[in-house]
Amino acid sequence: MPIGRLFLVPGNHDIDRKKGKKAWEELRGGKDTQGKLSRVRPLDLSRWLAGGEPPLGLESVSRDELFSRQGAYREWVSLTLGRKELVPASGAAHPFLGYRHTLRLTGHPFDIHVVGLDSAWLAGNDHDKGNLLLTSDQVERLTTDQGETLPGFRLALVHHPLSELADMADCQRRLADSVDLLLRGHLHSENIDTWEDPDRTSRQLAAGCLYEGDEADEWPNACHVITATLDGQGRPLRYDLRFRSWSKRGHWHGDDSLYKNSKGGRLTWRIQASPPPLPPAPPRLFVGRKRELKELKDALLPGEQRSVSLCAVHGMPGVGKSHLAAWFAALHANDFPGGGWRLVLNPTVLPSVEALLGDLGNQLELPGDARLAERCRERLLRPLSLVLVENADSKEAADVTAALAKALQGCPLLVTGRWRNFSEAARWRRIEVQSLDAPGALELLAQELGEEARVDPAQAQSLVRALGYLPLAVHLAAGHLRASHSVESFLALLKDKELDLEPADSDDPPFTENRTRAIIKSTFELSLDLLRRHLQTRPDVERLLSGLTALGHASLAGVGESLGAAIAGLTPNEFRNLAAAATSLSVLTRLPREERKDDAWRIHPLLADLLRNRADAALGLNRMTEWFVARLPEQPPGQEHLQQEQWAELHREGSALVDWLLQVPEEEHVRVERAGSPFAISQGPFPAWVDFCERVLQGSLSPRERSNVLWTISNVAMTSGALDRALVAAKEQSALDRDLQDPRGTALAEGIRADILQARGQQDEALRIRQQEVLPAFERLGDVRERAVTLGKVADILQARGQQDEALRIRQEEELPVYERLGDVRERAVTLFKIAIISHSQGQQDEALRVLEQQVLPVFEQMGAARECEMTRQKITNIRTGHR
Numbered sequence: 033m034p035i036g037r038l039f040l041v042p043g044n045h046d047i048d049r050k051k052g053k054k055a056w057e058e059l060r061g062g063k064d065t066q067g068k069l070s071r072v073r074p075l076d077l078s079r080w081l082a083g084g085e086p087p088l089g090l091e092s093v094s095r096d097e098l099f100s101r102q103g104a105y106r107e108w109v110s111l112t113l114g115r116k117e118l119v120p121a122s123g124a125a126h127p128f129l130g131y132r133h134t135l136r137l138t139g140h141p142f143d144i145h146v147v148g149l150d151s152a153w154l155a156g157n158d159h160d161k162g163n164l165l166l167t168s169d170q171v172e173r174l175t176t177d178q179g180e181t182l183p184g185f186r187l188a189l190v191h192h193p194l195s196e197l198a199d200m201a202d203c204q205r206r207l208a209d210s211v212d213l214l215l216r217g218h219l220h221s222e223n224i225d226t227w228e229d230p231d232r233t234s235r236q237l238a239a240g241c242l243y244e245g246d247e248a249d250e251w252p253n254a255c256h257v258i259t260a261t262l263d264g265q266g267r268p269l270r271y272d273l274r275f276r277s278w279s280k281r282g283h284w285h286g287d288d289s290l291y292k293n294s295k296g297g298r299l300t301w302r303i304q305a306s307p308p309p310l311p312p313a314p315p316r317l318f319v320g321r322k323r324e325l326k327e328l329k330d331a332l333l334p335g336e337q338r339s340v341s342l343c344a345v346h347g348m349p350g351v352g353k354s355h356l357a358a359w360f361a362a363l364h365a366n367d368f369p370g371g372g373w374r375l376v377l378n379p380t381v382l383p384s385v386e387a388l389l390g391d392l393g394n395q396l397e398l399p400g401d402a403r404l405a406e407r408c409r410e411r412l413l414r415p416l417s418l419v420l421v422e423n424a425d426s427k428e429a430a431d432v433t434a435a436l437a438k439a440l441q442g443c444p445l446l447v448t449g450r451w452r453n454f455s456e457a458a459r460w461r462r463i464e465v466q467s468l469d470a471p472g473a474l475e476l477l478a479q480e481l482g483e484e485a486r487v488d489p490a491q492a493q494s495l496v497r498a499l500g501y502l503p504l505a506v507h508l509a510a511g512h513l514r515a516s517h518s519v520e521s522f523l524a525l526l527k528d529k530e531l532d533l534e535p536a537d538s539d540d541p542p543f544t545e546n547r548t549r550a551i552i553k554s555t556f557e558l559s560l561d562l563l564r565r566h567l568q569t570r571p572d573v574e575r576l577l578s579g580l581t582a583l584g585h586a587s588l589a590g591v592g593e594s595l596g597a598a599i600a601g602l603t604p605n606e607f608r609n610l611a612a613a614a615t616s617l618s619v620l621t622r623l624p625r626e627e628r629k630d631d632a633w634r635i636h637p638l639l640a641d642l643l644r645n646r647a648d649a650a651l652g653l654n655r656m657t658e659w660f661v662a663r664l665p666e667q668p669p670g671q672e673h674l675q676q677e678q679w680a681e682l683h684r685e686g687s688a689l690v691d692w693l694l695q696v697p698e699e700e701h702v703r704v705e706r707a708g709s710p711f712a713i714s715q716g717p718f719p720a721w722v723d724f725c726e727r728v729l730q731g732s733l734s735p736r737e738r739s740n741v742l743w744t745i746s747n748v749a750m751t752s753g754a755l756d757r758a759l760v761a762a763k764e765q766s767a768l769d770r771d772l773q774d775p776r777g778t779a780l781a782e783g784i785r786a787d788i789l790q791a792r793g794q795q796d797e798a799l800r801i802r803q804q805e806v807l808p809a810f811e812r813l814g815d816v817r818e819r820a821v822t823l824g825k826v827a828d829i830l831q832a833r834g835q836q837d838e839a840l841r842i843r844q845e846e847e848l849p850v851y852e853r854l855g856d857v858r859e860r861a862v863t864l865f866k867i868a869i870i871s872h873s874q875g876q877q878d879e880a881l882r883v884l885e886q887q888v889l890p891v892f893e894q895m896g897a898a899r900e901c902e903m904t905r906q907k908i909t910n911i912r913t914g915h916r
Contacts, residue, residue: 039133040118041148043191043217044155046105055097056156058090060163068093074199078167083127099128102153118148129153129170142266142387143184147174147211151192161196166203172547175210178558179548180378180423183387184266188214205544212268213237213260237273254278254287263394265387271301317479318359319503320472321352324463328360331461332418332444333367342437344424344447344454347465348618348636349555350504353448356465357420360446368444370417377432379425379449379562385435392419405439412443424449426562426617450559450618466621467636473501480510491519498523500588500637504542505552511536530645531556531638556639559619566613576602576610580619582652583635584643585695589687590623590634598659599652630684656692657700666710669855672894679896682711690717693724701728702737709744715899718752721745739768739777746784750791759788776818779809783822790829799829817859820850824863831870840870861891865904877911884908 061067068089069077076087086093110116120128135144149171154164176182188211194200207214215237237256257274275297277287286297324345331343345353361372373395375388383391389404398407412419419440424433430451437445447454454460468476473496481487487495499505512522515536526533531553535543543550548558563580567573579600583591586599597607611633614620619639623632635643643649663678682689696704705728712721725745733741742765750758762784769777783806790798802822810819824847831839843863851860865888872880884904892900 035113035115038113038115039146039148039189040109040115041130041189041191041217042102042105042150042152044152044160047101047152047155048104049101049156051103052094052097052099052101055094056101056154058093059098060154060156074165074202075168077165078169081128081167082169082173095128099153101156102150120150125173126170129167130174132174142262142383143182143381144266145182145184145186147186147188149174149188149190151190151197160192162198164192164197165199166190166197167199168202168206171203171206171210175207176548177378177380178561179546179554180380180558181210181376183378183381183383185260185262185268186210186212189216190214191217213258213271263390265383265390267391267394268303270303273299273301275299317476318355319476319479320468321356321359321465324356324465325360325363327461327463328356328446329364332360332446333364341442341444342447342454342459343445343461343463344430344449344451345463345465346449346452346454346618348467348502348621348639349450349549349559350502350552351465351467352503353465354422355503357422357446357448361418361420364418368416368418370412370415372418372420373412375419375421375436377421377423377425377429377449379423379429380558380565382428382432385432385439388432388436389439409440409443412440416444419443419445421445421447422449424451424454425559426451426566427453430454450562451616452618453616467501468503468506470496470501473499473503473506476503476506477510480507481513487513487519495519495523498637502552502636502638504550504555505638507542508533508535508552511540526552527641529553531642552638553642556642559617559639563614563617563619566617570609572606576606576613578648579607579610580614581643581646581649582655583620584640584646584649585652585656586635586640587685587688587691588634588637588640589691590628590632591688592628592630592632592681592684594681595656595659595685595688596633599656601651601655628684653695653697656688657696657704660689660692661704661707664704664708664711666858669857672857672891676894676896679711679715679898683715683896683898686717690720693720696724698731701731702733702740705741705744709740712744713747713751714897716748716751718748721748722752722754722757735768735772739765739772739774742768743777743780743784746781750784750788755788755791759785762788775809776813776815779806779813779818782806782809783825787825790825795829795832799826802826802829816850817854817856820847821859823847824866827866831866836870836873840867843867843870857891858895858897861888862900864888865900865907869907872911881908881911884911 057067059067059069071089072087077090080086080090080095086095106119110119117133118131120126120131125132129150131148133146133148135146136142137144149166151164151166154160172179175186175188188207193216194204194207194214197203237258254275254277257276259272259274261269261272263269273294275287275294276284277297279285287294328343328345332341345357347353361368365372373392375391377383389408392408393399393404396408396411398404398411411417421433421436424430424447429449430453433445433447434454452462452464454462467473470493474492477487477492477496495509496506499509509519509522509526512525512533512535513519517525517536532551533553534551538544540550548554560577560580564573564577567576570576579602582600583596586596591599593604593607593611596611597604600607600610602610611620611622615622615633620633620635623634660682663682667675667678693704705725708721712718722745725741725748728741729738729745742761746758746761746765749755749761762781766778766781766785769775769781782801786798786801786806789795789801802825807819807822807826810822823842827839827842827847830842843866848860848863848867851857851863864883868880868883868888871877871883884907889901889904889908892904
């Protein structure tokens with residue numbers, strides 16, 4: 033046998049008790065000291081041993097010193113035996129404990145995984161029993177692929193019997209779920225153990241024993257030969273065991289002394305095949321999804337109208353795809369008298385279509401010969417059966433599933449997964465499942481909490497909104513609320529754990545079935561890993577993935593191509609490539625046309641939270657700031673086309689603008705206010721800009737900077753109808769600018785005060801301020817533009833009083849020529865708009881329409897002034913329909 037087929041694990045005799053004594057005693061305790069392990073949460077210890085931060089209380093313990101006690105063993109394995117792959121290392125599934133080595137033997141179309149578990153790392157005295165740990169991370173990382181069951185045959189080795197572990201119960205359950213056969217040592221006797229609970233079975237054998245020394249005659253040497261018979265997927269069908277012992281007479285013999293059913297030392301261990309049909313029971317809770325259920329019914333149920341029998345249900349992680357499929361199967365069990373049959377894919381380590389057919393054939397109890405596909409198809413059609421394929425999460429998984437569908441042509445096939453690009457040309461019916469709406473999420477929360485719910489409606493609304501209405505997150509929250517958490521404490525815990533939060537109930541069904549997909553962080557990380565695999569052949573893969581991380585700062589309402597590319601730090605073409613790949617795997621969602629006419633994508637808020645915690649995510653916020661700041665300022669005369677393009681982009685990204693204003697860091701407040709003031713005053717969104725300016729005013733500002741912000745907030749607040757706030761700001765700016773000896777700033781502030789008084793109906797006082805304080809100030813300064821603006825507002829009051837002729841004269845003779853001379857096309861268009869209103873009031877409808885349609889609306893459209901465009905169109909409609 034070549035050395036490459038020899039596999040070892042360390043035992044208690046491989047520990048050098050003289051080394052790392054201080055670290056070991058801090059954990060286990062010394063002669064006169066108590067160990068700290070009992071005061072540390074097992075999960076925190078497990079994560080530390082996997083490379084994480086030390087738990088509270090273990091900061092002084094050296095992890096390296098602790099593992100140095102196995103130094104001689106690890107050196108012997110890696111150097112003397114040349115088996116470095118059997119020693120933990122950085123980059124391995126677990127960096128400090130155990131190993132996993134995968135073999136592919138000639139003639140066997142599946143992997144054989146050999147997992148070496150280290151149960152001896154904490155050994156150190158004669159009282160090890162009950163004080164040793166495997167840890168959940170060692171078992172989970174080595175026996176699964178990020179929580180997904182490893183395909184093929186799974187053989188695990190461990191030195192100590194599980195009964196000697198402090199974490200026996202947890203490890204026994206995990207190993208039963210993810211390992212086919214466990215071989216252990218330590219005890220000097222052969223033994224077979226079968227551990228069972230209602231949901232799982234674990235098979236454990238002593239790997240034989242060799243005993244040398246003074247008591248060799250008390251413990252006879254023994255060995256096993258174990259022959260495993262596997263199916264086409266590597267799943268065990270039976271084990272043939274042969275027990276051999278060394279006789280005192282000096283020869284090996286078949287030993288029947290251990291088990292009464294053995295003959296000549298031989299015993300067969302048969303494995304129960306096929307699991308029960310799907311579903312064993314309908315899901316306990318279900319909310320909404322009427323449209324999706326109808327589409328599934330139309331596609332899969334027998335009937336004259338059935339056009340396809342292939343359905344691909346796709347959506348982001350945690351949205352309830354498998355739950356929907358199980359509910360559909362339970363609702364229509366009578367329509368599928370042949371039962372439901374479930375195939376679960378591991379999208380990171382995919383089986384072949386032959387292996388899938390072998391699994392299906394085993395469930396259907398069909399012989400695995402050359403006609404297996406034909407036999408499966410015949411059985412599934414008579415009586416009619418439903419095949420459910422779960423976790424079609426990648427293109428490769430979709431290809432395997434499509435090949436299975438071809439082999440089972442005509443059989444109803446329901447596929448769930450994150451991959452959305454199943455071919456409609458190949459007659460797949462694609463059904464997208466999205467997060468619930470607010471009422472649906474609230475209904476699910478109420479069902480999960482039951483009659484004992486103690487969450488008031490406002491808190492429930494806040495909770496489901498914070499969770500993005502994601503069913504998995506609502507289910508997780510309900511469990512913690514039932515365990516006495518409040519909404520606030522649960523959300524704080526979820527944030528503190530960075531979404532890596534397990535259910536409050538360790539027996540939670542989704543968690544026990546698939547830990548990775550039941551925890552928000554790990555199921556999102558699985559999608560990100562699938563995206564990396566999807567892009568791995570591209571030379572710019574790291575650049576694209578870094579761009580996705582930056583999109584954690586994107587608006588949850590969605591972003592278009594230009595803003596998305598800017599946030600991601602990509603070119604438009606690169607962003608398109610990223611968006612296409614991420615959308616195909618349900619990492620991003622493309623907005624429907626009825627929601628937004630241009631191409632735009634959104635990210636789920638919980639995934640955005642996860643991405644924002646990554647080191648390079650802050651770049652996204654910086655880039656977003658640069659994108660907005662470049663487009664907000666008013667362009668100089670002659671640049672109207674550029675301004676139209678930029679402001680049109682800003683209007684398309686209106687929701688993103690609101691979200692960005694909430695995120696602008698303090699060091700950028702002043703720059704953003706200066707860049708955004710013209711757009712804020714004329715275009716809005718006014719409440720968002722008011723809130724932003726209020727935050728800016730709370731910071732450290734120079735008197736000039738404060739004056740600028742007060743000018744912006746007074747204008748924006750007035751337009752939004754918050755006249756009291758606008759007046760307070762205008763008065764403060766006026767006083768501040770007087771102190772700064774800035775007559776222009778003072779005049780502008782007084783002009784705003786007059787605007788507010790006019791809006792309140794105090795026209796006389798507003799007119800007095802304009803004519804006696806504001807107008808003379810601008811005339812002294814020689815500011816012809818602001819003088820014209822002030823005269824225009826004087827004309828507004830005169831027009832409101834019915835003095836149409838004087839108002840018209842001011843606009844035509846003193847206001848309009850100034851804007852034309854200055855090339856101020858916006859103010860010229862505003863003035864022409866007001867002249868058209870006077871013309872209409874004087875019965876000159878044709879002239880009013882001519883001005884509005886030919887001289888006003890085209891200018892506002894060219895500038896991208898959406899608010900002014902809407903006002904102009906509405907006025908044109910009113911004139912044409914006879915309304916004033």
